[in-house]
Amino acid sequence: MKPTHPLPVHHSWPLYERERYFELGQLHGAGTLDAVADMTDLVAHGRSVRAQAGWWECDLENNNRLSWSSEVYDIFSLPRGAAVTREETVALYEDGSRAAMEKLRAYAIKHRRGFTLDVEIRPPSEAPRWMRLIAEPLCVDDKIVKLQGLKFVVPERE
Template sequence: MNQFAARRDFAVGLAHPDNDGPHPMDLYDQAASLVPMGAWSCDLASERLTWTNGVFDIFGLSTDRAPERRETVELFDEESRERLDRKRTKAIESCSGFTLDAGIVRPDGAKRWIRITASTRGSHGRVDTLFGMKQDITEDRLRWEALRAQAECDPLTGVANRVRFQRFLDRTEAEAPGGHLGTLILFDIDNFKRLNDQWGHAAGDACLVAFGQRLRQAFPQAGLVSRIGGDEFAVLLPQSESPTKAEAAVQALMGTLLRPVPWNGEFLPLNVSVGIAVTSAETEPDPQQMYVTADEALYNAKATGSTVLAKARTIGRPARLRALQG
């Protein structure tokens, strides 16, 4: 269905083919069959879509009915839909093209990743048509995500490593799906060197593994649980209703987190210092600022022997620190 449009576009601008070689249209059909892809166009005045069969296959839709843009856009996940809208609008305004990797959920429930390549066509500085190619890149995306997860995982504890935490600090992506990022908690195991010296490094590793597992279980809502140093961990949480509730939640979990760790018939003592930085719902969180604030609270906690809550400061103002009652 509508294959002629893609075949026609492919032929535009071709040099004279060798009469002894394959016809350009046959070459296109052969190449298109090697990968899950197809051509598309959209008339901007009517929003009418024209797809080749490959695009119908990617979206899991029947060729018996012409595609409707509104229904198609609903198949995109929310983030991809917003990015598509921004890129599409910019391309139309600037008479340019764009490339977008987007996530979709097909009518049969299958989740797929597609790469959209788009260009514009029109006259006198006015765009009347968007057209391009769509390619299913799901397998490549899954391989890439698996490799990234492996590279960003701490091999000892199984939680994320410092590389992953650095992506949060660099603002390369949001870390708290479903909620405003509001709380950063830093944990530092106390007297870890003495524990290693007294019980051996294997015992120290057992404590790190146990503590990492406990953090994941204690904070299932966390956007990220990461080991950011030898004996230091970070937890990123969505916005709490109030700093008081964030404080209470951490305090309530301390007993579970600090249970002695069984090892070779012994029970290893586990103590931590905690620094917390909390932002308000009205404040756009600055990851670097949150980290500096929580780290300052952690330093204070280690000095005073108490867990410390720090309300994330604004630039130029000192953090307000308050000890949690043990």
């Protein structure tokens, strides 16, 4: 059965609003991934739920090289520490979600904006699920060098 999501999130936001979208953790320095609490409280369907959140980054200057926390590997049901490419990961997104993510990603890079998007992913050998993607560009001088942020599974509707 295909997972359902009641009110998917899909929007772009200016970088000066990053604190609003990164209440789950802090991004510090030039491209470092910081620890985030294992479990994060979310409100879904009128009730409090727990969701595991993980940090990620995509190095735009290094052929879109990905760096993930252990939790992101778990979200995609991939072995922790495995070498994954952006192309392999993007192939796990449902077609409509992939198109929306690519459009917001390009917009974020072009206009120096963060974005939040709920996407449907199809992990290998597991049921599809919804994942919230929170992203922001990392700028060094006038150049965007990375995208970085959080990913976490959005609980299904009961």
